[in-house]
Amino acid sequence: MPLALYMLGLAVFAQGTSEFMLSGLGPDIAADLDVSLSTAGTLTSAFAVGMVIGAPVMAVLGRRRPPRTALLAFLVTFLLVHVVGALTTSFAVLLATRVVGALANAGFLAVALVAAVGMVEPNAKGRATSVLLGGVTLACVAGVPGGALLGQFWGWRSAFWAVALVSVPAVLAILRSVPAGAPAGAPETAGSGARGELRSLRAPRLAVTLLLGALVNGATFCTFTYLSPVVTHVSGFSESWVPALLALFGVGSFIGVTVAGRFADARPVPFLLAGAAALLAGWVLFALGAGNPVAAVVLVLVQGALSFGVGSTLITQALYAATGAPTLSGGFATAALNVGAAIGPVGGGIALSAGxxxxxxxxxxxxxxxxxxxxxxxxLLRSRGQGPSVSESRWSSPQVNSATQRRG
Structure with missing residues (x-):
């Protein structure tokens, strides 16, 4: 894998840390800025909404710029709003920085997904995607607990400074290692332009893949968001164990994206079917056996691996499916993930509120x-019912898709 891919992963690590770290900083922010805890919670909602809206919009805006230019613009913006967030004494300004930061994060990830798969062979998109999403999983392992520790010792503002500082080497590395290239939406690659790409995003296979990604990610973040009450009230762990168990979930996530990157390119459909079936069985076992501390620890690790293994494979398949939208596919994949990240916690919250x-x-x-x-x-059954040729074109391996691209 090219060095530039790992530099993009470093930037995604900083952005993932920013997205998740507020779960441990809300009370301090509320006290410091004299707002209620529920008001401070809107910072998380604002970031999620910014990610959902920003991913496709920023991808459209960035498609006429060379990938390096777009990546730098988004990353520098992300860095600067965290500096502003660390300095402000106004909750309204902090809220605005979260929205702008989310827009920049969404734009960066959308462009980075497309740039990453463009750096590798046509049949290695899964490995490239796993490197990027590895940054998100490392944020769960180290970034989120690290942000919570910084907040405990030096206040919540130190976590914002840390995100900004981690972004600096990524900016320098992108300047040095990411090829300048042509604009992502240049005529030779964009076909009929942005409208043509938007029309191609309505293809059934892509729509189904994005829906599956949203559902699986919704399941992931439903439990991740409420893992603390599960392990403390059901499994019997003390509050001091929560950061370690969250980090363990992150370790599993990193394992999952790494394994998916190695194997999901060759046989994606069997991998997804087996992985999703195991994921469902794991959630049911967790629900039934959460009262056993040993089972809870094991299943936190296993479910983290299965969730991100299946989820990252679905993202890769969305990129393979979006042959007619080479520059906007990353934006819609990012939006689908964040739709799931929004609906999952809402569903879990409704269930808890219902007693x-x-x-x-x-x-x-x-x-x-x-x-x-x-x-x-x-x-899958509908596509196979339409004959072998149709089935292969809709639910095929990456090799078939890349061959189709070359013929086009």
Whole structure:
């Protein structure tokens, strides 16, 4: 893998840390800026909304710029808004920085996904995607607990400074190692332009893949968001164990994207079917066995690996499917992930508010994966029912897709 890919992964690590770190900083922010805890919680919602809206919009805006120029613009913006966030004494300004930071994050990830797969062979998109998403999983392992520790010792502002500082070497590395290249939306690659790409995004296979990605990611973040009450109220762990278990989930996530990057390119459909079935079984087992501390620890690791292994493979398949939208596919894949990251916690919160118990987020995760399996199975059966040629073109291996691209 090219060095530039790992530099993009470093930037994604900083951005992932920024996205997740507020889960441990909310009370300090509320106290420092004299707002309620629920008001401070809107910082997380603002970031999520910015990611969903920003991914396709920023991808469209960035498509007429060379990848390096677009990546630098998004990353420098992201860095600067964290400096402003670290300095401000106004909650309104901090909220605005979260929205702008999310837009920059979404734009960066959208362009980075397309740039990354353009740096490797046509049949290695899965490995390239796993390097980028490895930055997100490392944020779960080190970035989020690290941000919480910084907040405890030096205040919440230190976490914002840390994100900005980690972004600096990524900026320098992108300047040195990412090829300047042609604009992503140049006529020779964009075909009929942005409108043509948007039309191609309505292709059934791509729409199904994005829906599956949203459902699986919704299941992941439903439990991840409410893992603390699950392990403390059901498994019997003390609060001091929560950061370690969150980090363990991140370790599993890193394992998952690494394995997916190695194997999902060759046989994506069997990998997804087996992985999703195992993921569903794991959520059900977790819901049933959460009262056993040993089982809980094992399943936190396993479910982290399965969730991100299946999720990263779905992102890769979305990129393979979007042959007619080479510059906007990353934006819509990013948006789908963040739709899931928004609906999952909402579903878990509704279940908890309804008095269904602290295990209920695990059952919501199970339900979302079961729905994904059902949708995927129906789509696969329908495509196979239309004949071998259609099935192969819609649910084919990367080698078939790359051959189709070359013929086009």
């Amino acid at each position: 269904l118990g602290h295990r209920s987020p695990l059952w919501v995760s199970s339900l979302l994966v079961a729905l994904a399996l059902t949708v995927g199975a129906v789509a």
